[in-house]
Amino acid sequence: VRRGVERAGLAALLSIAPGHEVELKALVAGLPGGEKSPFARLECTHFARLVVLPPLSYPAATKPDNLPACLLFASEFDISLAGYLDLLCARMPEHADSIFGHCSGYPGVSAPRDFRRWMLEHRVKAGFSVHGNAHATVDRIQRSLALREQLIEFAMKTRGADPATLLQSWKKKKSWTVPPTRIPAYVGRPIEPGPAPTPSGGATPVRQDDLQGNILCGYGKKYGHGLYVFATVVDPEAAAAWIGAQVASVTTARPWAHPPPDTLNLAFTCEGLGQLGVDEEILRSFPAEFRDGMEARADRLGDTDPHRWEDGLAGAHVLVTVMARSAAARDRRLLELEEALRAGGFSVTAHQKTAFNADGHEPFGFRDGISQPPIRDPNAGPTRRDGDGEPIRPGEFVLGYDDEGGCLAVGPGEFGRNGSYMVVRKLLQDVDGFWSFMRKQAGPDRGRQEWLASKIVGRWPDGTPMALSPDLPGALGSDDRGALNDFDYADDGKGLRCPIGAHIRRTNPRDALDRHGRLSRRHRIIRRGMPLERESGLMFVCFQASIERQFEFVQALWCGDGNAFGLGDDPDFLVGPARGKMTVQGIPPTLLPLTRFVKMRGGDYFFAPGIAALRTIASSPSPSMLGGE
Amino acid sequence: MRTERQISPITIFSPVRRWWTWWLWASWLVADRSALVKGKLWDLGFIHIAHWALVLRRPASAADRPGKRLKPPYVLFQSNYDGGAAEYAETFALEVPGHIRGMWGGAYDFPGPHPPSEFVYYVIDQAIKAPEHYYSAYPRGTVRSVRAALELEPRFQAFFNQTTGMGEMEFAAAWQRFLTREQRNL
Numbered sequence: 001v002r003r004g005v006e007r008a009g010l011a012a013l014l015s016i017a018p019g020h021e022v023e024l025k026a027l028v029a030g031l032p033g034g035e036k037s038p039f040a041r042l043e044c045t046h047f048a049r050l051v052v053l054p055p056l057s058y059p060a061a062t063k064p065d066n067l068p069a070c071l072l073f074a075s076e077f078d079i080s081l082a083g084y085l086d087l088l089c090a091r092m093p094e095h096a097d098s099i100f101g102h103c104s105g106y107p108g109v110s111a112p113r114d115f116r117r118w119m120l121e122h123r124v125k126a127g128f129s130v131h132g133n134a135h136a137t138v139d140r141i142q143r144s145l146a147l148r149e150q151l152i153e154f155a156m157k158t159r160g161a162d163p164a165t166l167l168q169s170w171k172k173k174k175s176w177t178v179p180p181t182r183i184p185a186y187v188g189r190p191i192e193p194g195p196a197p198t199p200s201g202g203a204t205p206v207r208q209d210d211l212q213g214n215i216l217c218g219y220g221k222k223y224g225h226g227l228y229v230f231a232t233v234v235d236p237e238a239a240a241a242w243i244g245a246q247v248a249s250v251t252t253a254r255p256w257a258h259p260p261p262d263t264l265n266l267a268f269t270c271e272g273l274g275q276l277g278v279d280e281e282i283l284r285s286f287p288a289e290f291r292d293g294m295e296a297r298a299d300r301l302g303d304t305d306p307h308r309w310e311d312g313l314a315g316a317h318v319l320v321t322v323m324a325r326s327a328a329a330r331d332r333r334l335l336e337l338e339e340a341l342r343a344g345g346f347s348v349t350a351h352q353k354t355a356f357n358a359d360g361h362e363p364f365g366f367r368d369g370i371s372q373p374p375i376r377d378p379n380a381g382p383t384r385r386d387g388d389g390e391p392i393r394p395g396e397f398v399l400g401y402d403d404e405g406g407c408l409a410v411g412p413g414e415f416g417r418n419g420s421y422m423v424v425r426k427l428l429q430d431v432d433g434f435w436s437f438m439r440k441q442a443g444p445d446r447g448r449q450e451w452l453a454s455k456i457v458g459r460w461p462d463g464t465p466m467a468l469s470p471d472l473p474g475a476l477g478s479d480d481r482g483a484l485n486d487f488d489y490a491d492d493g494k495g496l497r498c499p500i501g502a503h504i505r506r507t508n509p510r511d512a513l514d515r516h517g518r519l520s521r522r523h524r525i526i527r528r529g530m531p532l533e534r535e536s537g538l539m540f541v542c543f544q545a546s547i548e549r550q551f552e553f554v555q556a557l558w559c560g561d562g563n564a565f566g567l568g569d570d571p572d573f574l575v576g577p578a579r580g581k582m583t584v585q586g587i588p589p590t591l592l593p594l595t596r597f598v599k600m601r602g603g604d605y606f607f608a609p610g611i612a613a614l615r616t617i618a619s620s621p622s623p624s625m626l627g628g629e
Numbered sequence: 630m631r632t633e634r635q636i637s638p639i640t641i642f643s644p645v646r647r648w649w650t651w652w653l654w655a656s657w658l659v660a661d662r663s664a665l666v667k668g669k670l671w672d673l674g675f676i677h678i679a680h681w682a683l684v685l686r687r688p689a690s691a692a693d694r695p696g697k698r699l700k701p702p703y704v705l706f707q708s709n710y711d712g713g714a715a716e717y718a719e720t721f722a723l724e725v726p727g728h729i730r731g732m733w734g735g736a737y738d739f740p741g742p743h744p745p746s747e748f749v750y751y752v753i754d755q756a757i758k759a760p761e762h763y764y765s766a767y768p769r770g771t772v773r774s775v776r777a778a779l780e781l782e783p784r785f786q787a788f789f790n791q792t793t794g795m796g797e798m799e800f801a802a803a804w805q806r807f808l809t810r811e812q813r814n815l
Binding site: 011014025028039043051054072076127131143144407518519564569 | 638640642644653654657660661667670671674675676677678679680681682683684687688689690696699701703705707709711712713715716719720723724732737743744745746747757759760761762763764765766767768769770771772773774775776777778779781782785789792795796797798800801804805806808809812813814815
């Protein structure tokens with residue numbers, strides 16, 4: 001970046017006149033945002049903020065004294081401070097008077113010199129500052145951003161064009177100048193306080209007999225026919241009794257002496273736990289995202305049309321999961337379960353059958369479920385350790401144990417112990433559309449189409465990682481999961497092997513974000529999804545100790561946006577929103593328009609409690625017994 | 630249709646021990662001029678601005694001029710960044726723990742950067758949750774996309790000037806070279 005204008009800034013702490021706090025709060029909150037903000041009239045302003053600070057005090061300090069209610073005014077701009085304050089008086093006088101008029105000693109903008117002096121008297125000088133882009137003016141940044149967008153648009157429009165058409169399009173483009181910037185309204189994220197984390201008392205092995213199965217250790221491909229039954233509680237007492245009767249049949253994480261014919265697991269939404277009479281205090285101690293449920297978090301997740309979700313998948317109270325060895329056994333269990341649930345005080349709202357494909361591939365044709373986090377616990381399960389990277393502490397996935405930060409995940413204390421949060425999403429995949437897109441972009445050669453699709457995924461259909469073999473599938477000569485996971489991105493910083501925005505690189509960046517992969521390790525999930533039966537799609541299921549820090553983070557920030565990877569706002573091709581583009585780095589690069597081939601059809605956030613907590617649920621006094629409804 | 634970027638502002642007032650203000654004055658004198666210290670924060674690539682300041686006195690008012698000395702003093706931290714507060718704080722804790730200690734080491738209740746979840750909680754707990762107005766002149770520009778755009782602009786101008794009078798084949802080859810060279814900025 002060329003050095004140019006040195007940016008100036010101002011932060012001023014202004015005393016609010018007695019009795020004016022309420023009125024000022026309303027005024028500041030009601031100021032129009034975006035291009036209608038009064039600060040938009042000062043074209044040299046990068047950022048500006050007004051914050052009505054409540055009175056602050058810190059009682060534990062010696063001789064505590066209050067910092068009274070104040071207005072914090074802070075701004076960053078391209079001209080001198082004196083010049084900026086004069087401009088403020090000239091361009092937004094009525095706003096300045098109405099806002100700062102609530103502060104003690106405000107002289108008014110009609111006396112610019114006094115206004116300047118008053119503001120400088122209240123200035124809080126920064127001792128240490130960092131600027132992301134310090135040497136560029138607002139105008140230059142806006143023009144450069146617009147130019148970049150125009151170039152991306154041109155590159156995508158002319159992709160694959162013959163030289164004559166390309167030059168013609170170039171000449172047709174009359175100018176590369178910048179349209180006036182439209183500044184949309186500010187949609188900053190609210191900061192929500194949550195419960196405090198608890199330092200753990202040290203590492204303890206996972207209690208397999210209290211942990212439900214299929215969380216740390218999967219049931220494996222032998223149990224290849226799945227069933228998800230969503231139900232709501234109709235009769236809380238009968239429902240609690242039914243759960244109590246099932247506790248002994250629930251499959252735990254304890255190693256099997258004899259593999260069962262099928263498995264049974266139970267999970268609950270927060271509303272479901274409430275319906276079953278779980279103590280209000282326990283419910284309140286669950287993190288906000290679980291209490292809210294998936295539908296309420298649709299905006300954050302990029303799920304644009306929750307009103308079109310299939311009935312019964314969101315808003316259920318309980319999820320009963322069965323994994324069977326055959327379709328017939330699974331279907332028998334469905335009939336039994338539907339009847340038992342009805343008799344047990346539930347109403348079945350939906351059910352979904354799933355089945356592994358014979359080749360273990362998902363509907364687009366790619367081998368799935370290769371990379372799972374290895375768990376640092378001898379009791380994690382009997383399967384071989386074939387995950388990628390260094391083993392991760394079990395507290396990242398199960399409540400009541402150390403997480404990677406040495407803390408216990410936020411949750412309902414003893415009730416949460418050996419429980420795990422379960423995210424369930426039914427995703428439909430437009431397989432024909434996906435491959436027709438590949439045909440359109442890569443031409444008629446099937447190999448070239450597969451190459452492009454593999455670049456999008458980050459692995460070849462057989463699971464070979466692009467990072468290890470960018471040109472040929474099967475080059476490792478092994479389909480061992482350990483070999484297929486033994487890679488990182490340290491020597492592929494430019495994404496020439498595995499594109500920076502490839503699906504597997506976004507969802508598990510390994511060492512792409514930091515040398516040791518520490519950031520990635522805080523956002524891992526255990527995936528237990530399975531392809532849908534008789535539909536093209538996937539029942540996406542994952543387990544974690546914090547839905548917000550793990551699933552939501554990966555979905556919203558790594559898949560829904562590209563900034564963490566230096567890709568602007570380019571989302572993930574497969575599960576991100578359909579906007580922007582994907583760059584397949586190469587010589588030359590390929591810029592792909594994004595279309596949505598994976599559609600979310602419904603789902604929810606569940607809690608898979610430990611066995612002891614299941615017993616507590618079964619013995620909870622139901623709301624009706626407590627005199628509730 | 631592109632959705633609008635979500636730049637987030639954060640404001641934190643942290644009460645600190647009096648002796649800590651002396652450390653901050655001294656260390657900021659050096660650190661604010663040190664490319665080494667600032668470079669690590671710049672490299673994180675999601676901070677639009679971050680300012681740390683000491684608030685030693687109550688703001689002057691008509692009844693209280695000049696403002697009384699605050700007991701305790703406060704560190705005012707204000708920043709605009711890409712993403713959410715929890716991710717911001719967690720990345721700070723994992724990537725620049727030394728900076729975090731240097732800024733908040735003498736603050737009351739400061740848990741230290743490790744474990745990260747405790748630091749994240751501290752930041753979110755201390756963040757001012759109050760009515761505010763926030764304005765950004767380029768709300769869709771993340772730190773990284775702004776950097777990419779600024780790097781791209783002069784290179785594009787040079788490319789544009791070179792292409793004058795080029796024939797079809799020559800232009801097509803030049804365009805491919807330009808795309809290849811600039812792919813990380815697109």
